Amino acid sequence: MLKQKISPAQTIPNLKAFLRAPCTAGLSVSTGCSNYCSYCFVENEANRMGVPWRMRNLPIEHILSEASKLRGEIVQLPVTHDITPFNVELCIQAISELVQHNQVVVVTKPFEECIDAIIAAFSQEHLKRKITFRISISSDDDTLLRKWEPGAPLYQERFHVLKKLHQLGWRVGANIAPMLDIPNVVHLFRTLEPFCNDTIYVAKIAEGHLLKPRGALKASDIEVLRQQHADIEMLTSIHVQLQNSPAHPAQRASSAP
Template identity: 30%
Template sequence: MPKASKKEKNAGLQNREKQNNNHPTVKPIKLMSYLITMGSREGDIVLDPFCGSGTTLLAARFLGRKFIGIDIEEKYYEIAHERLKNVSGRLPKPEPLASGKIQRLSDFKSFELQSQGGPILNGSVLSKLPAIIGKILNNPSTVPTEIDGFKITGHKKQNLEQKKEPDNVQDWADKGINISRGCSNDCRYCYAREESVRRHGNTVENWPKEELNPKIISKGWRISSKRLMFPSTHDITPGTYDACETVLKKLLKAGNKLLVVSKPRPDLIEKLCDAIAPYKSQVMFRFTITAMDNNVLGFWEPNAPPYEDRKKALVVVKEKGFRNSVSIEPMLDSPNVGDLIEDLRPHTTDCMWVGPMKMVKKRVVNDSPQVEKEIVKIISDQTHVKLLPIYMKYKDDPMIKWKGHYRKLLRKLRVEIPPQKDDWRDRVPE
């Protein structure tokens, strides 16, 4: 990461007699922001007992954290105080990584150090190895890099790009369309909530409030060649239903085929089926049904419908002549997922996607002993060893599909599941 620019270091110091930040080791805000994000959540307190000119504290403020800064040098305290007093704003979005560029040591199978018959491996060579490996990481090449009479070569893992699994959305769609910032179901593991808090300045407390986006609701739509999913970051709830129906009608009238995804409420789904009945040949419903046990559902998905309602919605859609499918992701009750599959099978016309919970500790707010207990349980229930018997039981079942994280975990046991990109449009009749 590049060093802090002069402009960044001196921002906010215009009113000082000495307008420059003369601290000898000013860190870039982007670097400290990354570290803060990795180690804290919005509202937490960040302590920097050697805060220097205050970069860590600025990053904490930008990311919605509280902070305490301490420094032994009064002159640096004064610089930090001026920067904090005068600099405000939000952090820019990080730029995407260059396609195909190797960024991690784990992308390499090994590094080979070859002697040219002369010097021994001494301290001088060892001290330079991290810099040499860094160059190889940023500029992968099969050509050895020479260092003091030695040659070092990085051996890249085979088919690196092929091994990378798509994320949850990419399995099913090329584009997600959403009309709400927030979701009243307020699922504890929600990836969209975590991302909204981390990247877009939202808060955990505000997420259930469902702020509708009038620009998306009033927008006109054209037909797209992409696989479209609606919605992808929230559900169809009483608070969003009218807007969802409006946008769905526009998308379907334009000729699009749609994957409609939600934790379903049967009354809303029946109403929606009647509203879009002329377009039933363009729609595939995919309902998230993650467990049969309502105690489990009530903990992880506190405001979402109970199991019986979700199953009823699946039945309603089938009776109305629409195609339907199921998402059992995340499996909230892995030991009983077989019973869930068999109970839903008679009412499912297309397929069921099975997947574990991703990034549990990152996405779930651990704020009580009960939450801690449930986190431990869900992690222990979805280890690759425990996922294997489920896969072996259903691996030849044409109705069962495996989400990317499931495939990734089973690779630890050398079980290769082919990529399962779902072009459900081919299975929606013309």
């Protein structure tokens, strides 16, 4: 069971769906998220349940208390939001607590300044070994990113951070999830792969997910993505082309000790 709370008083269900192997638990430090991703399942669930989904940092006492309950787990941080200048210091405090007894997987559409602060705080080798970064890059097309993830960094900043982490010797993987540009997924995977010593996950938007036009995202953009995600031939081709890649989840699992 996922030990994850949205706030000290309220819980949103089904968050275990956000975890990917090897994570067994998750921790967040805020509610709301400034990325405003149009496909955000957590915001969708919060709205459905009538839970206010405004940006608010949780009390540090609550964060540390929740972290202390996760001893021995492989913890994803964060789960329900991203790491931004708004909450990076709380994220660092949470990681500091977690690395004492856990492996930590940091999942983010990275702001470089935030990643720089994290790697500076955990540069000692015994701490570095406890942390894996998983960088979310759902497309290399900034036009698509501006429509679907309007508050998140654009492609070059994310790719630069991925390369920097790899060059500095951190353990790093990637998420192409959800795929925002399915015809270009294999090319993007191949571009990221040389800089990943951990898994690259590729995934669709969840079935039945409610998508609505907002901001620059139009109904026609949503329809294009729906058609791509329903194209079994295209999805099968992606699977066939990537299944033997070293960064593919199946290959990582088969090579694990």
